[in-house]
Amino acid sequence: MKNSITHLKELESESIYILREVAAQFERPVILFSGGKDSIVVTHLAYKAFYPAKIPFPLLHIDTGHNFQETIDYRDRLVKKLNADLIVGSVQESIDAGRVKEENGYYASRNKLQTTTLLDTIEKYKFDAAIGGARRDEEKARAKERFFSHRDEFGQWNPKNQRPELWNIFNGRKNIGEHFRVFPISNWTEMDVWQYIYQEHIEMPSIYFTHERDVFERDGQWLAAEPCIKLKPTEHVVRKQVRCRTIGDITCTGLTLSKASSLEDIIDEIAATRITERGGRADDKRSETAMEDRKKAGYF
Amino acid sequence: MELLRFTTAGSVDDGKSTLIGRLLYDSKSIFEDQLEAVEEASRQRGNEDVNLALLTDGLRAEREQGITIDVAYRYFATPKRKFIIADTPGHIQYTRNMVTGASTADLAIILVDARNGVLEQTVRHSYIASLLGIPHIVVCINKMDLVNYSQEVYEKIISDYDKMSKVLNIKHSVFIPISAKVGDNVVKRSKNMAWYEGEPLLEILETIPIIHKRGSEEFRYPVQYVIRPISDKYPDFRGYAGRVASGIIKVGDKIRVLPFGLESVVTAVSQTDKTLDMASSPESITIQLKDDIDISRGDTLVKVNETQPEVRQDITMDICWFNECSLSVNNKYIIRQTTSETLGIVRSINFKRNINTLEKETDVSQINMNDIAEISIHTSSPMVYDKYQKNRITGSLVFIDIDTNETVGAGMIK
Numbered sequence: 001m002k003n004s005i006t007h008l009k010e011l012e013s014e015s016i017y018i019l020r021e022v023a024a025q026f027e028r029p030v031i032l033f034s035g036g037k038d039s040i041v042v043t044h045l046a047y048k049a050f051y052p053a054k055i056p057f058p059l060l061h062i063d064t065g066h067n068f069q070e071t072i073d074y075r076d077r078l079v080k081k082l083n084a085d086l087i088v089g090s091v092q093e094s095i096d097a098g099r100v101k102e103e104n105g106y107y108a109s110r111n112k113l114q115t116t117t118l119l120d121t122i123e124k125y126k127f128d129a130a131i132g133g134a135r136r137d138e139e140k141a142r143a144k145e146r147f148f149s150h151r152d153e154f155g156q157w158n159p160k161n162q163r164p165e166l167w168n169i170f171n172g173r174k175n176i177g178e179h180f181r182v183f184p185i186s187n188w189t190e191m192d193v194w195q196y197i198y199q200e201h202i203e204m205p206s207i208y209f210t211h212e213r214d215v216f217e218r219d220g221q222w223l224a225a226e227p228c229i230k231l232k233p234t235e236h237v238v239r240k241q242v243r244c245r246t247i248g249d250i251t252c253t254g255l256t257l258s259k260a261s262s263l264e265d266i267i268d269e270i271a272a273t274r275i276t277e278r279g280g281r282a283d284d285k286r287s288e289t290a291m292e293d294r295k296k297a298g299y300f
Numbered sequence: 301m302e303l304l305r306f307t308t309a310g311s312v313d314d315g316k317s318t319l320i321g322r323l324l325y326d327s328k329s330i331f332e333d334q335l336e337a338v339e340e341a342s343r344q345r346g347n348e349d350v351n352l353a354l355l356t357d358g359l360r361a362e363r364e365q366g367i368t369i370d371v372a373y374r375y376f377a378t379p380k381r382k383f384i385i386a387d388t389p390g391h392i393q394y395t396r397n398m399v400t401g402a403s404t405a406d407l408a409i410i411l412v413d414a415r416n417g418v419l420e421q422t423v424r425h426s427y428i429a430s431l432l433g434i435p436h437i438v439v440c441i442n443k444m445d446l447v448n449y450s451q452e453v454y455e456k457i458i459s460d461y462d463k464m465s466k467v468l469n470i471k472h473s474v475f476i477p478i479s480a481k482v483g484d485n486v487v488k489r490s491k492n493m494a495w496y497e498g499e500p501l502l503e504i505l506e507t508i509p510i511i512h513k514r515g516s517e518e519f520r521y522p523v524q525y526v527i528r529p530i531s532d533k534y535p536d537f538r539g540y541a542g543r544v545a546s547g548i549i550k551v552g553d554k555i556r557v558l559p560f561g562l563e564s565v566v567t568a569v570s571q572t573d574k575t576l577d578m579a580s581s582p583e584s585i586t587i588q589l590k591d592d593i594d595i596s597r598g599d600t601l602v603k604v605n606e607t608q609p610e611v612r613q614d615i616t617m618d619i620c621w622f623n624e625c626s627l628s629v630n631n632k633y634i635i636r637q638t639t640s641e642t643l644g645i646v647r648s649i650n651f652k653r654n655i656n657t658l659e660k661e662t663d664v665s666q667i668n669m670n671d672i673a674e675i676s677i678h679t680s681s682p683m684v685y686d687k688y689q690k691n692r693i694t695g696s697l698v699f700i701d702i703d704t705n706e707t708v709g710a711g712m713i714k
Binding site: 005006007009010011012013014016017020021023024047048049050051052053054136137143144163164165166167168169171173174175186187189191192 | 374381541571582698706
């Protein structure tokens, strides 16, 4: 008998399956929550997977200190609504403790520093599985990523050590000190994520929708004019109607000029767009293998 | 809109990466910045045309060597369907990658270079697709532009392939003459091959029926996780969470819990707060039962009035080995099958399959990386299973090394 099922339903089923596997195979899992659409969808899927019980893992936010305020507000509202536990890992604290050094210059960003804070926090709380919203379509180095991605005792990703994943069978066995990153929405594309958000009526942070903001142009991108970014003498602040397509922190999130004010508008815009989602991420542009190199060092 | 998963098999020189690049490019799934990045990389490498293959080769080492090392997943969609491509290398030393990519595929694309015809690797790729139970095989005869779009060449290759596939017992093959480089019959119909009466590749991918027969018609439900809120609102709730591997379940159905055999009746089938009339594969659901019996992860629910699965400790299977540490008789491994785990010891190696000639080699004492063989094992606890050709979920398992925790092999139960 043929059972016809939509692609969103099938993707959702697969992701819920993965989340339940994590709960069954690991002792101290955690959801990496950034306030971006992917981690919002993962959290929503976790709510669905374990209903009517509470989500059996806390949310972890690695706070660079350079977040859009709207993201922080959204995070706090969501945590309250789900009655979830929130842990915040602070990059500022890592800087103050001398664990990492702040970058300098016009292109300074705390993006790379997050890795150290993340690994330190994972070690502090002894998390053995960190669930993230990364997708395979996002970027070249993620195309080969597994659902269950093994990280060694240094938190590092070695492409040669990743385990084959066949059928529905996921091997989360590990030695002490190692952990896994798990990516339940690996097979979802950007469009799938937005279609799902629309279907499920998931509330989203306001910066995904059009709003007026002080911005400036750098290297062909619009960035938010905020205290954490140093302006060059040639750069001027203007007020524009913008929105975020992908949310990193302020220093590396390119804003697009857009009037999209609803989920339908966003979906139409993505369908018509000719630039990939992460095309607006300055952190990926640093080199051809920027993501791969960061992952090898333990990044998300 | 449905989802189709397919795998692509072919060597570097067959133009497989070019084919995928062409599919993504012509269906407008390549974005400008990706194309720009590839144009730049092509320029740096001295390629004259945009090397579509560069769109698909991700990792640094690969880009430097120009070959694909791992299984890469690509995504694209047309208004008719969403597609997931498991792109695997074609070399014999990456057989394990192909097996991995093929395990969840609904369809396999096998590439043949029109100048070379059916080769050992064609046999190997087809054999693996058949072994892994992929329902549809589409043979793309590529580089037709280099053989003058000759119908004669095309027909000869089909004839050779048919002879070979009778031996392999391959169910369903479609043949298409294409040129990935030039774009003929990939997305757009070829103007150079008017004699070809079939559809271009993309149209076939969009319309071929997706057989959600991940297995037999029988209901199979490996219990994954037990949901027990123990909250004020739900003090007594006990739900068995899992993914329907095959078949259908409804409220009122009489079920049996294997391997121990206790029975009960389904009182609720739900997804989050929605109760369902029925559920089927591949949905993730929660089942509630009338009786308070001891059920845990690893147990399988089946329907009382349907054909039962096997419940045994002595099992024969085809395997593909992944690891440098070879398999020999008396080796012990952790065996993971659906949601259960047990220990297994290798009792015998029955034969090794030469995957280029398809001959059976008996009198083999060890199985090495990339080998395919038939073995028999004994497990420490009973396994609940169906034959793999009947049910890809309940008939499959993996071998895990006790010391290193690595996944070292895959098994398909016979």
